[in-house]
Amino acid sequence: ESDRVFIPFGYNIFVAFWAGHYAAEKIGCEVVPGGVLDTRARILKMKELKCTAFMATPTYTLGMAETAKQMGIDPKDLGIKRITCAGEPGASIPATKRRMEEAWGCPVYDHIGATEIGAWGYECTFQEGVHVNEAFFLVEVEDLMTGEVTEEPGREGKMVVTALDRLAKPCIRFDSKDVIRWAERDCSCGRTFRLLDGGVLGRTDDITKVKGVLLAPTAIEEVVRGIPELGDEYEVVVSKRGDLDDILLKVEIKPGCEGKEKEVLERLQQELRLKTNLGYRIEVHPYGSLPRYQVKAKRFKDLRRKGG
Ligand SMILES: [Zn+2]
Structure with a gap:
């Protein structure tokens, strides 16, 4: 059972x-x-x-x-x-x-969840989005630019969360840095806990300006893993070349798909431009050679932050 x-x-x-x-x-x-x-x-x-x-x-x-x-x-x-x-x-x-x-x-x-506040959201078996456990958490969404609290479904913002059941360490209006948006609909499972559309969409400290455009690393992941000929692993390195931002995307081609490399890379470049409005330098690495991670991966490297 x-x-x-x-x-x-x-x-x-x-x-x-x-x-x-x-x-x-x-x-x-x-x-x-x-x-x-x-x-x-x-x-x-x-x-x-x-x-x-x-x-x-x-x-x-x-x-x-x-x-x-x-x-x-x-x-x-x-x-x-x-x-x-x-x-x-x-x-x-x-x-x-x-x-x-x-x-x-x-x-x-x-x-x-987050270590500071506990596990605040989960997906039920209907898989229609992530439920916020509103019995234990008060979740507010703040506009990314103005900080104004918004209840409007479909509007992205930063999650500010208050844990209602914490005794040892009260956590009031904790800035989780997670970017979320309320779904427009209720879940078919019948629970009234509100749904988040797409779970955590990114982190405010991951969303970075590249070539003047806001870039969320999760958008790159969605494109790379949406192309079946590409391996699961990838790495993004943002750096400066002279005065210009440069984005290098490293990918692996799955064994057996090497012959399609040219068309796969063209499709990758096109879909990345569509999804993120940016151009990338793409490098193909031998299958299995990009780093494999056990717990949290570090696939996004912004070398500009270190003054590089
Ligand atoms: Zn549900």
């Missing part, structure tokens, strides 16, 4: 996975902590113990699928029925969510 939940991280004093661990037990699941193992051993452990669910970052969810395939195991055959993702926006970025769901053959649910 209930799930056997694998947690593929050592959580030490990291509060998020402890919360996940105890919450899973509270609803009757059995939890398997996989912290001391490496990725290959974790996959074998999930298989051996017939785990039916796991929680991880989107980066690691894709990384484990890739490692499983290298081991000759189709992740879909492991019997995972649901995955909860947290720590990065990926589970609400449509192209990334699709890649994870296709790789594992099961739904992937987004779950959002």
